[in-house]
Amino acid sequence: MGEPRWLTPEEAAVWKKYRTLRRELHLAQDRQLARDSGLSGADYALLAPLSESPEGVLRFRELALEVGWERSRLSHQLTRMEKRGLVTREACPGDARGAMIRLTRHGRDAIEAAAPQHVEAVRRLFFDPLTPGEMRVLEGFLDRMLAALEGESAAHPPNTSAGKAARPGFRPG
Amino acid sequence: MGEPRWLTPEEAAVWKKYRTLRRELHLAQDRQLARDSGLSGADYALLAPLSESPEGVLRFRELALEVGWERSRLSHQLTRMEKRGLVTREACPGDARGAMIRLTRHGRDAIEAAAPQHVEAVRRLFFDPLTPGEMRVLEGFLDRMLAALEGESAAHPPNTSAGKAARPGFRPG
DNA sequence: CTCCGTTATGTGACATGACAACAATAAGGT
């Protein structure tokens, strides 16, 4: 092993800014959601795809694929949300192992009340500072970085991006 | 308040990719560190600035400023690291409130063993997929997004609305 | 010097999330 390819000062600065942005943006959005609607970012991430599904119901497996979470994380989060009356679990017809996750009336009310202000926050903090040209550049290296990640741990997390095309709409979290 | 500025399909796709990248990159790096050196990302984040300071000592306040963490988070993490023998706490000369955080021998060994492989991972996953031009573009909007975040804590009206929301995910037009 | 607002750090309670081990069911080969 030779000398590692240390970061240049410029690279170190960018890396530090990236990590700061990641932390602060995440925090700002969680706070905005909690303050304006009493939901956590995790709640919103799950309520959004559920609210977009035809009947407000998704199979556990489908929801996991949609949000790209590990199963245990999803299961824990659903347990917490079930306790708060946001979703319910039902048996899955045709597969006794499966679980259907259903949005409750309360859950739908919550996401619908939360969405406008949350979208506004995403715009203000993320898209408004971007020019259209920059957004394309951004998408380009998001794609390349995600591709680089695929090779990293071959069998670990469920891969969300490569599957179906994104539906028109909004799924923050 | 009128209709929210919902995300376009392109924006929604970029936003989803960004969140996926944030999650997967963070996870990949934590795993790389844990596997190769037994340190967590939080450990590394604190050991790095400590190891770069002249004596391997920083005042709590300086360390907090350096990494940008909340005080309580830093305090908790230092307690855990102290238990594992990575750092020690000492009194601060000249200010009885202060705490000096000192890297132990074990802590220095750990960060020095971890650094080469970690830097290599950062390169592979973050910088290698970027062209030099893209890196400058990236830095530009990192700066602008960070600036947008600064204004956030100041002005934000409490949740006055509860007005009826459009279906989350439904994009008008 | 005393009062008092500010600054510096610590703590407890709780939500979140990763990992590994488990239970149950489905699927597939022989």
Add this chain to the structure above:
DNA sequence: ACCTTATTGTTGTCATGTCACATAACGGAG
């Protein structure tokens, strides 16, 4: 049918991180 393997979810455990609050010491105004 039988045995083996893969899929689906769930759970325990532990590290992390946030919030609200507690504590102590500094520093300036009177």
